[in-house]
Amino acid sequence: MAKIISSFFISVDGVVESPDKWHFPYWSDEMGAVVEAGMGSAAGFLMGRKLYDEWSAYWTTTDNDPDAAMSLNNARKYVMSNSLKKADWSNTTIISGDVAAKLRELKEQADGDIQMSGSATTVRWLLANGLLDQLNLLVHPIAVGHGRRLFEDTPTHPLKLVKSETFQTGVLNLSYVPDAG
Numbered sequence: 079m080a081k082i083i084s085s086f087f088i089s090v091d092g093v094v095e096s097p098d099k100w101h102f103p104y105w106s107d108e109m110g111a112v113v114e115a116g117m118g119s120a121a122g123f124l125m126g127r128k129l130y131d132e133w134s135a136y137w138t139t140t141d142n143d144p145d146a147a148m149s150l151n152n153a154r155k156y157v158m159s160n161s162l163k164k165a166d167w168s169n170t171t172i173i174s175g176d177v178a179a180k181l182r183e184l185k186e187q188a189d190g191d192i193q194m195s196g197s198a199t200t201v202r203w204l205l206a207n208g209l210l211d212q213l214n215l216l217v218h219p220i221a222v223g224h225g226r227r228l229f230e231d232t233p234t235h236p237l238k239l240v241k242s243e244t245f246q247t248g249v250l251n252l253s254y255v256p257d258a259g
Contacts, residue, residue, distance in 0.1 A: 079185055079186055080121055080184070080185045080186075080187075080188035080189070080190060080191055080192050081185070081191050081192070081211035081212055082124060082181070082185065082191075082192045082194065082204060082209055082210055082211050082212075083116070083191050083192070083193055083194065083211060083212040083213075083214060084193075084194040084195075084197075084200075084201045084204070084210060084212070084213050084214065085113075085116055085193065085194065085195050085213075085214040085215075085216070086195070086196065086198075086201075086213075086214070086215055086216065086228060087101045087216050087218065088215050088216065088217055088218065088228060089217075089218050089220050089221060089222040090217060090218065090219055090220060090221055091221040091222060091223065091227075092227040092228055092229065093222040093223075093224070093225040093226065093227055094196070094198050094225075094226060094227065094228045095225035095226035095227075096225060100218065100220055100222050101218060104218050104219070104220075104245075104247045104248070104249050105247075106245055106246060106247050106249070108245040108246065108247075108249075108251075109216060109245060109247070109249060109251075112214075112216070112251055116191075116193055116195075116214070117146075117149060117193065119190060119191045119193070120153065120190060120191055120192070120193040121154065121188045121189055121190030121191060121192060122153060122154030122155060122156055122188065122190075122192050122193070123150070123153055123154070123155050123156070123192070123193050123194065123195070124155075124156045124158065124181075124192050124193070124194045124200070125155065125156070125157055125158070125194065125196075125197055125200065126157070126158050126159065126197045126199060126200040127157060127158070127159040127161060127162050128197070128199075129196055129197045129200070130155070130157040130159070130162070130165070130167070130170070133150070133167075134165075134166070134167040134170075137150045137151060137167075138151060138167060151167070151168055151169075152168070152169065153169060154169050154171070155167060155169055155170040155171070156170075156171050156173055156184065156192070157170060157171070157172050157173065158173050158174075158177050158181075158200060159172055159173070159174060160174045160175070160177075162174075178207045178209060181204075181209050182209070185209075198226060198227075198228050198229075198230075201213070201228065202229065202232050205232075205235045205256065206232075206233065206235075208256070210256065211255065211256075212240075212253060212254065212255050213237065213253070213254045213255075214251075214252070214253050214254075215228075215250070215251075215252045215253075215254070216249055216250070216251055216252075217249065217250040217252060218248075218249055219247075219248040219249065235256065236256070236257040236258075237254035237255065237256060237257055238254060238255050238256075238257035239252060239253070239254055240253050240254065240255050241253035
């Protein structure tokens with residue numbers, strides 16, 4: 079059975095929005111290895127409509143990181159959307175209708191992890207519906223002070239820390255699973 083695993087670059091004050099504006103001074107080989115391992119274990123990538131629109135526009139046209147672009151363009155992608163009718167990005171499946179039931183089916187059928195990067199709204203929905211299996215946070219030692227936070231106006235979700243390490247840059251690599259009690 080596949081797990082849905084979400085990963086975020088996050089500031090110490092909980093901001094996940096626009097990491098391109100604050101994250102790069104903390105990039106390191108340690109972080110690169112973690113990101114690469116997550117992508118390498120992926121049977122597919124799950125995203126919401128907004129992230130799909132952003133990533134499909136960027137990764138199909140960029141020359142900045144040809145290896146990442148090729149990897150993402152060839153990977154299986156699943157988009158949760160009841161408004162998207164057609165997906166032009168290669169290897170993309172639209173999940174609509176009873177999304178929770180279809181994701182449970184996907185988890186039963188997929189061989190390997192279903193990875194997510196970003197999409198805070200989707201992660202909150204997955205947690206609320208008991209579908210998120212693991213939350214990986216790369217906590218950066220910076221207070222951004224403004225921007226969308228991972229958890230805004232959400233119910234309480236108990237989590238259990240299952241892994242932690244500190245990188246030389248001061249970034250914390252933390253992995254959590256939902257804690258039922």
